[in-house]
Amino acid sequence: MIIEYIRYRIPDGGHAEFEAAYRRAAKSLAAAEQCHDYELAHAVDEPGSYVLRIVWTSADAHLQGFRGGPQFAAFFAEIRPYVENIEEMRHYERTEVAGPGGAVPTLYEWAGGAAALARLTEAFYAKVPEDDLLAEVFAGMSPEHPAHVAIWLGEVFGGPAAYTAGHGGHAHMISRHSGRAITEPQRRRWVSLLLATADEAGLPADPEFRAALAGYLEWGSRLAVVFSAPDAGRAGEQPVPRWGWGSAPPWTGN
Numbered sequence: 001m002i003i004e005y006i007r008y009r010i011p012d013g014g015h016a017e018f019e020a021a022y023r024r025a026a027k028s029l030a031a032a033e034q035c036h037d038y039e040l041a042h043a044v045d046e047p048g049s050y051v052l053r054i055v056w057t058s059a060d061a062h063l064q065g066f067r068g069g070p071q072f073a074a075f076f077a078e079i080r081p082y083v084e085n086i087e088e089m090r091h092y093e094r095t096e097v098a099g100p101g102g103a104v105p106t107l108y109e110w111a112g113g114a115a116a117l118a119r120l121t122e123a124f125y126a127k128v129p130e131d132d133l134l135a136e137v138f139a140g141m142s143p144e145h146p147a148h149v150a151i152w153l154g155e156v157f158g159g160p161a162a163y164t165a166g167h168g169g170h171a172h173m174i175s176r177h178s179g180r181a182i183t184e185p186q187r188r189r190w191v192s193l194l195l196a197t198a199d200e201a202g203l204p205a206d207p208e209f210r211a212a213l214a215g216y217l218e219w220g221s222r223l224a225v226v227f228s229a230p231d232a233g234r235a236g237e238q239p240v241p242r243w244g245w246g247s248a249p250p251w252t253g254n
């Protein structure tokens, strides 16, 4: 993770318009898979002084991925009028000097963000063609499938809402399972192979994270079976689910 700080000086009379522009621009940040979090704050003791904090998965993800990606044009169109008002724009790395923080990290953050989930699904779907139960299910899999599942998992685990913004959201995911008649042995193999791959992909192995990961995969895979049944109805419009730590929040020692 890398933190970008952008400091603005906005003249009197322009504050409401500036904040409204960022409210619109923030939709592009929320949809960008490279953006983990963002926050615009203004100084109470120095009117007109604003700081925008954006947490990117890496500086390259910001400079190449986001700026070269589909969200940038809409983002920049909103903030372009304020480029002249920038006083500082830099990427910062966290140091070891930090308080405990008030917020519990998301599963996405704890897992290692988009890069870790992409490692997981790449390694998993590379194994699937060799698996006696899963090979036939995924015989027609598209080359983008591993990346799409990583983006889905990222959104479920509290990362950017990029599957909703760019991949058809919940309804599309459900439709990809329709009519596939996934069997219980196939489902169970899918879950156990993915959990085994989490070790190879270097995902955190602490009990709390693994319990949350297993909990989601167990729940989600059972729903995939339900929606894959030949007689399953269509899923209603729903948001992509969000999955949290459950009753075992992250163990941070002491």
Ligand code: HEM
Residues within 6 Å of the ligand: 134, 137, 138, 140, 141, 142, 144, 145, 148, 149, 152, 167, 172, 173, 176, 177, 180, 182, 186, 187, 190, 191, 216, 217, 218, 219, 220, 221, 222, 224, 225
């Ligand atoms: C938590 C459980 C699961 C999650 C999160 C999940 C996620 C997804 C997603 C996001 C897609 C759509 C990808 C896209 O946008 O292109 C998809 C498609 C698919 N899923 Fe799942 N899935 C789950 C369980 C399963 C299981 C248990 C099976 C079978 C054993 C399965 C088989 C498939 C197949 C065959 C496709 C279509 C692949 C393609 O043609 O590209 N899924 N899944």
